[in-house]
């Protein structure tokens with residue numbers, strides 16, 4: 572199964588992806604985690620990504636492609652995976668289709684976690700990651716609305732999209748996602 576967990580920053584994609592990966596026995600790829608690890612380890616991708624991640628802008632698509640190709644080449648991805656925070660642009664969605672087609676795979680589901688902006692901002696301020704300051708959060712939400720949200724229509728037209736209410740207890744939301752996959 573290839574599951575794309577979709578939604579604005581702070582809707583709980585990372586939390587839900589980790590739980591679902593465990594329950595479903597498939598890999599979890601968070602491009603945000605991959606970039607943070609690359610930045611920490613000062614790899615070539617990390618050096619390229621740092622200024623974008625720090626300011627809440629999107630890392631350029633070619634750099635994203637490098638990290639995704641590397642991760643999805645790993646053996647643990649053979650059984651499927653949950654994609655968390657990727658794709659975020661139409662070019663990334665096309666790149667993903669290309670990568671999957673080459674492996675004889677297709678996206679099984681795109682699940683959009685729906686959370687209102689006030690709840691998102693409150694959650695992110697509470698999380699307190701380096702890029703969770705109010706101004707950077709507003710940047711990230713703006714980037715999401717301009718560049719990433721249009722993918723909802725793209726996946727909806729393909730008949731792959733289900734929206735799930737992302738407000739509530741963590742296990743309630745997990746159950747809603749599992750129901751959407753059934």
Ligand code: AMP
Nearest residue numbers: 602603623624627628629630656657659
């Ligand atoms: P996240 O952990 O998903 O909130 O991502 C944190 C930051 O990593 C984002 O604000 C971007 O700078 C960068 N990032 C993560 N995934 C992507 C992606 N698919 N495309 C571009 N930038 C990304």
